[in-house]
Amino acid sequence: MPSYSISELSHEFDITTRTMRFYESEGLLSPKRDGQTRIYAEADRVRLKLILRGKRLGLSLAESKELIDMYKPRGNNEAQLIKLLEKIRERKNILAQQLLDIQAMENELNGAEERCQEALNALSK
Amino acid sequence: MPSYSISELSHEFDITTRTMRFYESEGLLSPKRDGQTRIYAEADRVRLKLILRGKRLGLSLAESKELIDMYKPRGNNEAQLIKLLEKIRERKNILAQQLLDIQAMENELNGAEERCQEALNALSK
DNA sequence: TTACAGCTTGACGTTTACGTCAACGTAACG
C-alpha cells in the first residue's frame, strides 16, 4: 500500500500544505501519524481528489464532506437511509441543472468566440 | 419594454435586495433610476440571470463580470481581441473539465443510490 | 393623520477558505 507525505500530495494536486491541514481540521481528511508527521494513505488521496472535484463544481467543503460520506452508507437506520436517498437525488438535480448551465454557457462562449474571431479577421484584412 | 422593481427581480430569482444592491456596487448591474428608486430593464434582468448561472457553476462575481462583458466585444484593438479569445478558450476548458466532473460525480451518486436502495430493501424484507 | 409598505444609503458583522507569519522539532548534508 502506497503512502504519501503532505508535500507529495500538495505537489500532486497543486495545493498548499496549509490547505491540507485546514481540510484535516475541518474533518475532511484524517491521515495516520508517524510521531508528529502526517502519513497519507491511498484512501486519503482519493478523498482529497473528491474534495477538489467538489470545489471545481462549486461545492463548499461542508457539502463535499457530506457527499463523500454518502458514498459509504454507514447509517443502517431506515430514516437515515431515506434522508440519504433524498440528498443523493437533490445533488443529482443540481448536477442536472449544472449540465444545462454548462451547455448554455458553452453556446454563448462559442458565439463570443466567433464574433471575436471575425473581428480579428476584419482587422488583419 | 418591460421594467422591474428591485423586489420583483429579487422575488423572481429568489435573492435578497441586499444582494442586488451589492451586485450593483460591484459593477455587475447598473439599473436606471427614478429619483432614488432603481428601475431594472430587461437587459439588467438578463445580466442578473447570467450572474446567477455563473454562481451555480462556481464562478466568482468578478469572473462572471468578466465573462458577461466578453459576450459583447467592445475592444477593437487586436491585442485585446486576442486576450479575449484566450480567455474564452480558457473558460471552455474549465467547462469541459466540469462536464467530466459532473459525469464522474453522477456515476458515484448512482452507485450510492443503488447501495442505499438495496440497504432499504434489505430492511423492509 | 397616522401607519404601513417599499424604497434608499451607510456601517458594521459574519462565514468560508484559506494565507501568512512565528516559533519550534528533527533528520541529513557538508
Place this chain on the structure above:
DNA sequence: CGTTACGTTGACGTAAACGTCAAGCTGTAA
C-alpha cells in the same frame, strides 16, 4: 556543528459575498 529541508502547532490576517441592523424618505390606504 551549523544550516538546509521538511515537518509541526498556534495565532492572526484577509478576500469574497453577502446578512443585519439603523435611520431616513415616500406614497397610499384606513
